[in-house]
Amino acid sequence: MADFTTAPDTPVRRKPRATQRGRQLEPAALADIEALLDGRPRARDSLIEHLHAIQDAWGHLALRHLRALAHWMNLPMATVYETATFYAHFDIVGDGEIPPPAVSIRVCDSLPCELAGARALHAALMADVDPADIRVVRAPCMGRCDSAPVVEVGHRHLGHATPAAVHTLLQGELHPKEVAWQRLDAYRAEGGYDLLQGVRSGKVSIEKLSSVLQDAGLRGLGGAGFPTFKKWAFVRAEPAPRYMVINADEGEPGTFKDRHYLEQAPHRFLEGALVSAHAVDAAALYIYLRDEYPGLHAVLREAIAEAEAAGLAAPGYIVLRRGAGAYICGEESALIESLEGKPGKPRHRPPFVAQKGLFDRPTLVNNVETVYWIPLLWQRGADWFASQGRHGRKGLRSFSVSGRVKTPGVHLAPAGITLQELVDEYCGGMADGHRLLAYLPGGASGGILPATKADIPLDFDTLQPEGCFIGSAAVVVISDHDDLRAVAKNLMAFFADESCGQCTPCRVGTEKMLGLLARDEWDTDQLQRLAQVMQDASICGLGQAAPNPVTSLLRFFPAELAKQGISLRPAAANTESAS
């Protein structure tokens, strides 16, 4: 080793810089940005909205435009770049790189779509198109799992996609398909917004409404299942100003119930959201809608405009924001970071977002479906809701069912229903020729249960003994035609893609776990140990739940794995057989 006491030869640069340090601002790029963003706010929390505007206008983010945007917003370049590179929907084009073609085909590679042949579809499309005109990319769950496989061409989604159907679509309209939704008049005709008027006029007290929610047993339907009335109370106890945030970033693979409700009855959702905002006296109501639902963005924009025009919401009180392609933003603190214009990296608790959330103020964050139920519960009463349910459970659950069943879709069913009952009574049974092998009770994160466990009640709190959870009630049904290792790899690849990268166990753990799953010999001690580190030491639920598919396979399916040629070392003890 060198002794380091003499100065190394420094690169000879006797000519001084002709400009200030770093990338220079191009006046023409700044003119572009000024024209595009004229009149829009320059505050940091608008960064993602502005990045969308640039991406929409030019089809990509050129570094010269990002440089100009940084200048225009008085943000450091690194800050803009961190955010722009975090989100999948931004295409950053470096110096000398060729911008992507005008049309992109995104092929959903989530598990339900993969089961339905997404890989072959992706390969066929790749072989078929001229990459100079069209690019074919993979994309995570598009929330249309009942019509798998799904592709998005431009901004238009296509279910049950085939190469032929894609080609037909390419000749036509690439804007989102129109959604037929319940307009304000229709909603008001059936008593819509009465509750909002009631709470605002004082006719309905928040205490009374809160007790209805308590009696009905309404819980957070994004997946965490936290009692809604309690969340209200926590946030109400914190000092003003407070904010209300709606988590419409439905991204758990296999989940599409929020899209379903928003498409049907956006005003019922808005009423529930406004009532909740009123309950915590929120200074503003932010709706964070995933960017995979561009059609819904238009619906909500119009519905909000209707509500504003009718005096139901003060103009500007409801702020509709677009996600940008990041599953982690479904985690409430990551969502708040994203609303602030930052990469969606979850925050540490404590403090909880109820204490310190959006802009560091106390914030009520609720899922779309949770607030959607509030006007209904008020109308029909707590007993109506609580009296439903099976096997000792109370209430209704919106199951997003996909995979190997005859009629996938959103099925509103009693809480506590078993998988077998759900498939038989609501989904028309298994798809022809398929025998139930396994099922995911709660999307990618909720673990995998064997057919032998098709008789346990599905609800919050019932699956913990199995190392699983129901989460957003995204049920993916797997049959004897399916490859369990491929299932596990699909799920782990999803987590590795969507890990925010903040903490070691998740950032590195998902990557390493994926590598280990590709091996022919599985070292169960090693997998279990890694799973334990991820579960114990990850900052948020993504990393903590990411090993669930693997631990489920090791626990319930050793025989199946063996059949697929995977040797387990050492032979797994204490496992329960799948057959």
Added chain:
Amino acid sequence: MSTLASPLAPTAPAPNMQAFDITLDGVAVQALPGETLWQVAKRAGERIPHLCFKDAPGYRADGNCRACMVEIEGERTLAASCIRPAMPGMVVRSASSERVRSAREGVMELLLADQPARAESPDRSSHFWEMVDLMALDIDAPDAAHKQLPQRRAAPTLPDTSHTAMHVNLDACIECNLCVRACREVQVNDVIGLAHRGAGSKIVFDFDDPMGDSTCVACGECVQACPTGALMPARIVDEHGHGDSACADRKVDSVCPYCGVGCQLTYHVKNDKIVFVEGRNGPSNENRLCVKGRFGFDYPNHAARLTVPLIRREGVPKGIDPDFDPAKPLTHFRVASWDEALDLAAAGLRRLRDAHGPNALAGFGSAKCSNEEAWLFQKLVRTGFHSNHVDHCTRLCHASSVAALIECIGSGAVTASFMQAQQADVVILTGCNPTVNHPVAATYFKQAAKRGTKLIVLDPRGITMGAHAHRMVRFTPGSDVSLFNAMLNVIVTEHLYDEDYIAAHTEGFEALKAHVLAMTPEAMSPACGVAPDEIRDIARLYANAERAMIFWGMGISQHTHGTDNARCLISLALATGHIGRPGTGLHPLRGQNNVQGASDAGLIPMVFPDYQPVGDVQIRAAFEELWNTPPDTPLSDKPGLTVVEIVHAIHAGTIRGMYIQGENPAMSDPDLDHARGALARLEHLVVQDLFVTETAQFADVILPASAWAEKDGTVTNTNRQVQMGRAAVPLPGDARPDWWIIQEVARRLGLDWHYTHPREVFAEMKRGMHSLDHISWERLEAEESVTYPCPADDAPGMDVVFGDRFPTASGRARFRPTVPLPPDEPIDDAWPTVLITGRQLEHWHTGSMTRRASVLDALEPAAVATLAPGELDRLGLAPGAPLSIETRRGKITLTARTDPLMPEGMVFVPFCYVEAAANILTNPALDPYGKIPEFKYAACRLAAGDH
């Protein structure tokens, strides 16, 4: 808002709250409110492994690496101890938990899997490997767990070596985010980000640009923070990318030799050479450094370093010879022994003194040397030359500020440290460019802004601090007095002044009030170029703040109306009562490492040490007693000449001989042709320096002196903090400490001096300077830094002064009304552009040190002038083209650099480049009170240059 508590510090316990108990591994331990579990464990004697958490001031815990997990009873998952606050009754398991051990080791294994082997690591002694050792991981075992994991990279990736000073090897990066926090939150330079996501997460500079092409200002905070060596000082990484931060033989704690911030640092020394520098936790820097302090350390080893005394060869004319190479001085000088050189140096001075009287000699001391050396130098002039013709570079930087401060509040030093900005609601920064000239002080301003302090930047130029400012107000160059009087007018007419404060602590307000009445914003706006409403806004912001401070630099002082500028700022503070409390005050940012100390120690012609007037008979008597002056040569009662006056006096034939220590007037004085002409006229010139500077090229005798890192001594920074510097490396060749050389000259002038170490000089200083009461050499050795004034031997010094009374005869401060005056040399059709001069981030003062520091020289290798893109367009020049700048006094040609923050109609030239010396152009017109030249305004014209 009040910003007493730092939200960046995870540590700060809430005051006045009770300590409580938690259970740690079965044992009850005490926790303080606000403490994290990591900190509680540390106090209990356990070092929990940590990677992303840096246990240092200013570093927020981020809790991302997950190496410090603990188990908390009742919680489903483990918790990161670095970020989890302790709560009463918590039951925590750390060392006793198998689950915890497994998680911590699992995390390390995940990171180790992709880490270069220790021997091939960019830093084999990194914090990361220290943690591997702490956890006793057997990483060399063939079946070590991390070796069973898939690896991310098949082959090493190429390191980023684009930066001269720093080496980037992201193969060793663990994405812990410490460099991002270092860059964004600690230094607030905002260059580094953590881009992308998941396993693709990547540390980036700007838009993932090579570090050397980015906006990086090379403060090196990231290098100091990096726990793996992914970011390393380039100097301690070999050609294979392998390095070792523990390569030094020894470490020596000292103080930075550059600006007045006074950062404490540690020299890492190997084979008697400095190999790298780290920031130390001093009160004014909290481990931070800038590019100069961290990377500009090798100038003492430069090939041109003087190691022997030199005597001018006979017949060689004095002057700047373009063919002269300072590294090969024997063309013009010959080597001499110390005895010969000292004898010749002293004999020449003695001869002139004896033949022409005391007024024939003058001395320039140095603000770059120690307090003790400054004291000895002025003592030599006063008792050996028998005059007060001693001055130093303070004349060229803050003489006007000091004149105004002494006149109005009775003291020339700052009333509050710059750290007080963090407690202010409003901070005015005017005529200063702290990110360039006081980079570490700037970090405090930027942090304050992040926490809600409103910065108001008042400057003709746009400056990078503007990005952090609440208001960035650009005004017409030279119109400071108009702008400030308009602000005073608003404060008076809108009754925004603090009547109680004015009544209790000031005099002369009624006169000021009457004086400013006519100077309304409307009346002043045309002169200063700021809209009346904007003037009102900033006046209200400042006056209505609960706590507000004013910082200024040489944009204020270096004008013919520099003293008036400072008087206005003082009036603003006095009228609003923004002085004497935490978060309030007046702070002229001092330029050189010891300009405060050198001034305090008496390198000023009108005053003895501690600003005691030479005309005061009692004070003279006291110094005569202290210095034991013979009755036939009493101390002179006449104020001496100042820097520029001395130059004039040489031309006038009065001053015939000079002793110049560590100053470079042949570069730093205005109107260089005139100043250099004076130096050439001297009959005898003794120069004491590290190099044959431009000034030394006029010398008869050159005495090889000591660099800062080669000697012991104290220095006083801009915050009035007296700090201890220590010799880190030996003197090269026959070079000697400055204090020794001064003493040898003094002896040869007949003075009976017998100092054997600077500590003896310091002891003498304490007898003549009350400012050093309760500050002893021993105390400084133990505490490193003590602020003066200091009330007791065991009490800290006063960060904020004049809360009760001012050090004036009446105890009150005085308002001094001012009248706007035009610049001495206004622009006109023939000379249409304003020239201002100053410094660059990398180069300091005349460049004698920094241009010989390899890193700094590589970063800024040649002379540039900065101007607005529009100005260049008008000249039809491209960025990087040669540009000539001409004033009535001369012309230089240098490279044009665009800066969008520059206003049109102005050009900025740093004065450190001998090949295009800015001071050839500058106007020597003086401020009548401070005798400071107008470096910040000269009329010039620009044209394409011919290189």
